[in-house]
Amino acid sequence: MANLEINFAGIKSPNPFWLASGPPTNSGYQIMKAFDQGWGGAVWKTLGVPVINVSSRYGAINHRGSRVVGFNNIELITDRRLCDNLREMEEVKKYFPNHAVIASLMVQTKQEWHQIVNDVQNAGADGIELNFGCPHGMCERGMGSAVGQEPAILEMITRWVMEVAKIPVIVKLTPNISDITEPAQAARRAGANAISLINTIQSLVGVDIDNFVTYPVVENHSTNGGYCGPAVKPIAMNMVKNCAQHPLVQIPISGIGGIENWHDAVEFILLGASSVQVCTAAMHYGFGIIRDMTSGLEQYMDSHGFATIDQFVGKALPNVKHWEELNLKYSVKASIDEDKCIGCQLCYIACEDGAHQAIDLNEDKTIRTPRINEENCVGCNLCSLICPVENCITMVRKDDGTQHQTWKQRTDANNIPVTFDDDLAGGLGHTIPDPVKAFGKL
Amino acid sequence: MAEHRNPPKLQDADNRFAPIKPLMSNTMAYYESSRCLFCYDAPCTIACPTSIDIPLFIRQINNGNLTGAAKTIYQSNFLGNTCGKVCPTEVLCEGACVFNKMNIKPIDIGRLQNFATNSAILTRQKFFVVPEENGKSVAVIGAGPAGISCACQLRASGYMVDIYEARNNPSGLALHGIAPYKITNEEALMEVEFLREQFGFNVFYNTRIDSKEDIAVLEAKYDAFFLGIGLGSSTEIKIRGEGKPNCIGATEFIEEIKTRPVSTPIAKRVIVLGGGNTAMDAASECARLGAENVIVAYRRSQPEMKAYYFEYDLAKVAGVRGMFNLAPIEIVGENSAEGVKFIRTETVNGILKEIPGSDFVIACDLVIKATGQAKQTSLFANISGLTLDEAGRISVNGATGQTANPGYFAGGDAVNGGAEVVNAVAEGKLAGDGIHEYLSALI
Numbered sequence: 001m002a003n004l005e006i007n008f009a010g011i012k013s014p015n016p017f018w019l020a021s022g023p024p025t026n027s028g029y030q031i032m033k034a035f036d037q038g039w040g041g042a043v044w045k046t047l048g049v050p051v052i053n054v055s056s057r058y059g060a061i062n063h064r065g066s067r068v069v070g071f072n073n074i075e076l077i078t079d080r081r082l083c084d085n086l087r088e089m090e091e092v093k094k095y096f097p098n099h100a101v102i103a104s105l106m107v108q109t110k111q112e113w114h115q116i117v118n119d120v121q122n123a124g125a126d127g128i129e130l131n132f133g134c135p136h137g138m139c140e141r142g143m144g145s146a147v148g149q150e151p152a153i154l155e156m157i158t159r160w161v162m163e164v165a166k167i168p169v170i171v172k173l174t175p176n177i178s179d180i181t182e183p184a185q186a187a188r189r190a191g192a193n194a195i196s197l198i199n200t201i202q203s204l205v206g207v208d209i210d211n212f213v214t215y216p217v218v219e220n221h222s223t224n225g226g227y228c229g230p231a232v233k234p235i236a237m238n239m240v241k242n243c244a245q246h247p248l249v250q251i252p253i254s255g256i257g258g259i260e261n262w263h264d265a266v267e268f269i270l271l272g273a274s275s276v277q278v279c280t281a282a283m284h285y286g287f288g289i290i291r292d293m294t295s296g297l298e299q300y301m302d303s304h305g306f307a308t309i310d311q312f313v314g315k316a317l318p319n320v321k322h323w324e325e326l327n328l329k330y331s332v333k334a335s336i337d338e339d340k341c342i343g344c345q346l347c348y349i350a351c352e353d354g355a356h357q358a359i360d361l362n363e364d365k366t367i368r369t370p371r372i373n374e375e376n377c378v379g380c381n382l383c384s385l386i387c388p389v390e391n392c393i394t395m396v397r398k399d400d401g402t403q404h405q406t407w408k409q410r411t412d413a414n415n416i417p418v419t420f421d422d423d424l425a426g427g428l429g430h431t432i433p434d435p436v437k438a439f440g441k442l
Numbered sequence: 443m444a445e446h447r448n449p450p451k452l453q454d455a456d457n458r459f460a461p462i463k464p465l466m467s468n469t470m471a472y473y474e475s476s477r478c479l480f481c482y483d484a485p486c487t488i489a490c491p492t493s494i495d496i497p498l499f500i501r502q503i504n505n506g507n508l509t510g511a512a513k514t515i516y517q518s519n520f521l522g523n524t525c526g527k528v529c530p531t532e533v534l535c536e537g538a539c540v541f542n543k544m545n546i547k548p549i550d551i552g553r554l555q556n557f558a559t560n561s562a563i564l565t566r567q568k569f570f571v572v573p574e575e576n577g578k579s580v581a582v583i584g585a586g587p588a589g590i591s592c593a594c595q596l597r598a599s600g601y602m603v604d605i606y607e608a609r610n611n612p613s614g615l616a617l618h619g620i621a622p623y624k625i626t627n628e629e630a631l632m633e634v635e636f637l638r639e640q641f642g643f644n645v646f647y648n649t650r651i652d653s654k655e656d657i658a659v660l661e662a663k664y665d666a667f668f669l670g671i672g673l674g675s676s677t678e679i680k681i682r683g684e685g686k687p688n689c690i691g692a693t694e695f696i697e698e699i700k701t702r703p704v705s706t707p708i709a710k711r712v713i714v715l716g717g718g719n720t721a722m723d724a725a726s727e728c729a730r731l732g733a734e735n736v737i738v739a740y741r742r743s744q745p746e747m748k749a750y751y752f753e754y755d756l757a758k759v760a761g762v763r764g765m766f767n768l769a770p771i772e773i774v775g776e777n778s779a780e781g782v783k784f785i786r787t788e789t790v791n792g793i794l795k796e797i798p799g800s801d802f803v804i805a806c807d808l809v810i811k812a813t814g815q816a817k818q819t820s821l822f823a824n825i826s827g828l829t830l831d832e833a834g835r836i837s838v839n840g841a842t843g844q845t846a847n848p849g850y851f852a853g854g855d856a857v858n859g860g861a862e863v864v865n866a867v868a869e870g871k872l873a874g875d876g877i878h879e880y881l882s883a884l885i
């Protein structure tokens with residue numbers, strides 16, 4: 001049986017699933033309830049000088065029947081007094097000594113940092129997370145992403161914290177920056193024990209097109225917020241991978257961004273995360289999703305023969321390469337399973353209008369299954385992604401696997417197109433239909 | 443197809459004439475429209491006799507453009523709301539939906555169509571701009587679905603249009619024939635009024651066009667004619683005792699319950715003779731009105747019934763019992779029908795045979811004959827040059843709706859022998875174009 005326990009930079013947790021700092025970790029009550037249902041750890045809602053929040057605060061993207069595929073907030077850090085939070089923190093640790101309680105912090109001066117670090121240590125926190133990520137409200141006050149976007153300042157503040165920290169320190173990074181590895185390296189240089197990413201992405205989630213204001217609306221106005229939820233997962237995973245692969249980062253990573261099930265968690269772990277954090281999904285479905293997450297993760301580990309989480313942290317990293325290292329001789333072509341095809345012809349119009357005119361319709365209109373024209377198919381995957389039937393369009397390997405040639409090798413051998421009209425162009429074999437023949441005008 | 447529909451439940455029938463396709467809520471419409479794949483050259487559209495761009499209107503609903511969705515529907519089908527409610531979608535658009543191929547419930551196209559058009563009617567949207575009149579005029583005979591559709595199409599091309607209708611209401615069988623749990627009279631009338639407001643055709647009610655004189659008056663006044671007069675009264679079975687007062691035709695019976703208050707007292711034991719959709723409707727309506735024992739008796743076997751399986755299902759859940767291989771040979775009783783004498787039948791080598799000596803009587807208080815509707819031959823005889831086919835239907839050019847008399851066009855039940863509202867709408871519109879082409883060429 002798989003063992004889900006982790007030791008993340010010295011923070012022990014019964015499983016890698018932590019609640020990320022946010023509304024679900026606002027109070028001791030919520031955190032205890034979550035632990036009771038099976039969550040391994042919780043990062044407390046960011047503590048500091050309490051704020052005053054606005055109403056309303058959230059906006060969301062719905063997509064064709066799926067609600068909240070993207071989520072946006074303009075909320076700030078905790079609006080509760082520090083003394084109340086600390087008392088509840090102590091209580092949580094008393095009832096759940098083996099679960100991970102991490103205090104997320106955001107203050108301004110060195111003196112404030114020293115004091116609040118000591119306070120949460122005294123309350124029994126197992127670790128500290130420095131919130132250098134919030135992209136709205138706090139950054140204008142010189143905190144949050146204002147720090148995360150300046151590696152030098154991030155490094156300085158992290159050093160202040162390390163001066164007094166007796167428990168592991170995690171630096172939480174903002175994605176609102178062009179190279180995520182810069183702040184990650186700064187955190188490492190300052191002696192942080194780990195990093196976590198991503199915080200929310202600066203965003204406008206939507207516009208009320210009748211009243212000419214963006215969401216969420218506060219009276220007649222609004223402001224930019226932070227974007228999260230399933231829609232941001234690909235961005236988060238790329239940033240996690242960039243940090244994990246960077247030789248000057250090499251400290252544990254807690255992965256965050258759009259995680260809502262065990263499958264998402266496994267993906268983050270394979271890209272180098274050794275714990276994962278969840279906020280939006282817990283806000284959407286409640287704490288109960290943890291049962292599916294732990295059972296799915298166990299199932300996955302058992303079926304792959306992984307006894308512990310460590311055994312597969314970063315296992316996909318060696319296979320994520322630079323583009324110029326990919327094999328140009330590898331070739332796949334689409335193939336349609338006629339028995340599965342339902343005749344929607346979405347693959348046809350997708351390839352015809354949006355790709356490479358490599359799918360033909362039958363002349364006999366009663367036969368609705370399209371045909372692949374392998375000459376034109378470049379193996380882009382589009383049709384197989386769009387086909388509504390599971391495994392109906394598959395990509396079949398056509399090269400014999402004996403040849404290997406990368407862009408790098410071709411560059412080194414001076415075998416790449418260099419002029420505008422170069423005959424080495426990759427698309428020369430593609431037959432493009434004659435527009436006059438196709439629709440009778442030009 | 444059938445497997446993916448929720449079978450109608452008994453409690454649905456309890457609520458006598460509760461709509462079987464009730465209006466969707468916004469949330470239902472949002473989720474249901476989200477499922478549509480937006481197929482290319484969509485099979486649902488191909489299956490629709492009026493070729494509504496179904497994926498487009500569903501996407502418009504999903505993206506919050508309800509008015510645009512209704513406009514898409516009305517551009518192809520002037521009775522989009524009525525059709526959304528009464529079409530046998532199981533064998534048309536929804537039957538063709540690609541989801542059936544995956545054994546997944548097809549998109550609820552009829553109800554989505556109803557949802558979009560209902561909103562347009564209630565908010566009195568105007569989708570059509572009628573051009574200035576071109577000086578020519580057309581008389582439409584019959585204000586049923588075919589006539590209304592033809593009138594709209596003609597108005598859209600600038601013709602002055604007068605409709606002559608024998609009854610005191612428009613909509614034809616959609617009003618006095620179609621089951622009330624599919625569409626109410628108010629709903630049917632509301633859509634025609636919605637169209638009349640936009641297109642401004644005139645309707646003369648209580649004006650049956652029948653005699654040579656009627657025709658002569660019209661011919662002097664109009665440039666072309668459309669015949670959308672549907673079918674006639676229920677056919678005779680030609681058996682003994684048929685003339686009794688409580689042995690009536692199905693269309694007459696249905697018209698009675700649809701146009702008189704629903705409190706019409708109903709007989710306790712009813713026998714409906716026939717195996718088509720009208721038989722199912724009549725039986726189902728009797729059961730819903732409180733008849734205790736309703737039997738549909740059909741001459742052939744159950745699989746040979748012309749009724750759609752879902753119509754038979756609907757009758758069964760209302761409490762109707764089907765009896766098969768029973769041919770009526772006499773309506774028994776002194777002054778009124780007290781029962782039907784049947785003889786058992788069997789099919790041998792494809793030929794239906796009566797089994798000698800197998801006759802017996804089933805007692806009842808009402809007999810409803812649902813064995814078809816007669817053709818309207820008297821008017822046809824008075825129009826010169828009109829030709830009919832061997833089944834008594836008006837012969838027309840399928841592409842234009844033009845009859846053998848070039849100034850006369852026709853469509854709907856009178857031409858197809860009795861199909862659905864949607865076919866009447868398609869044929870009426872087609873004939874509208876046919877008339878436009880014909881009159882334009884005359885200049």
Ligand SMILES: Cc1cc2nc3c(=O)[nH]c(=O)nc-3n(C[C@H](O)[C@H](O)[C@H](O)COP(=O)(O)OP(=O)(O)OC[C@H]3O[C@@H](n4cnc5c(N)ncnc54)[C@H](O)[C@@H]3O)c2cc1C
Nearest residue numbers: 584586587588608614615651671672854855861862863866
């Ligand atoms: C019991 C029953 C149930 C049905 N259920 C459905 C259903 O669920 N769904 C569906 O799609 N279809 C159904 N149909 C079929 C549908 O109602 C018809 O196909 C459709 O109404 C045909 O339209 P139409 O315009 O051709 O004829 P009609 O609807 O018959 O309209 C003809 C009109 O012409 C008028 N008229 C006739 N003669 C003259 C004259 N000489 N002068 C002036 N006016 C005249 C009539 O009064 C009538 O208003 C049903 C039919 C019946 C009988």
Ligand SMILES: Cc1cc2nc3c(=O)[nH]c(=O)nc-3n(C[C@H](O)[C@H](O)[C@H](O)COP(=O)(O)O)c2cc1C
Nearest residue numbers: 231234350353354355356378379380381382383385
């Ligand atoms: C397959 C693909 C190729 C693209 N190629 C280009 C490109 O050549 N030039 C460019 O400016 N953007 C390119 N883009 C980016 C798009 O123009 C666009 O900025 C981006 O996809 C976001 O818009 P969307 O969410 O509507 O896709 C490409 C996008 C895709 C999906």
Ligand code: SF4
Nearest residue numbers: 351377378380381383
């Ligand atoms: S893989 Fe791409 S190019 Fe090939 S058929 Fe599919 S969509 Fe067209």
Ligand code: SF4
Nearest residue numbers: 341342344345347387
């Ligand atoms: S997208 Fe898939 S199901 Fe649809 S026509 Fe193409 S192969 Fe068939």
Ligand code: SF4
Nearest residue numbers: 478479481486539540
């Ligand atoms: S066939 Fe079904 S899924 Fe496809 S466009 Fe029509 S309703 Fe939508």
